Amino acid sequence: MASYKQLTAQLEKLHKEVAAAREKEIAQAIAEIKQKVAEYDLTAEELGFTSKRTTGRKTASVAKYRNPKTGETWSGRGRSPGWLVGKNRERFLIEV
Structure with missing residues (x-):
């Protein structure tokens, strides 16, 4: 052995x-x-x-909310935009 x-x-x-x-x-x-x-x-x-x-790059988020007055959009990620603060978000949902 x-x-x-x-x-x-x-x-x-x-x-x-x-x-x-x-x-x-x-x-x-x-x-x-x-x-x-x-x-x-x-x-x-x-x-x-x-x-x-x-790798390491973020993909663009799809807009979920739209401000009817200005056309601004928000994906629902990150800080809520000023035009949406204190309001019912359902009113601003973008219909798909």
Whole structure:
């Protein structure tokens, strides 16, 4: 039976072999993917990727309330606008 030191040395060697095999296979996969992208002239959008990064950006909220006098709108998020304070919000709902 192998000792603890021998087993840990074998494990370390296997970790290195796994890392090397992974890098080699990733390089092969990337080369194949690049070849297919070039062959079919694919775009990032066609592959399901967006050309712009969206992480960290907030999306615009849909307006739920409208001031009939000025046309101002409010999504219902954040602080209530002055024209709505103390009034029945249902009267200002935008019908969808």
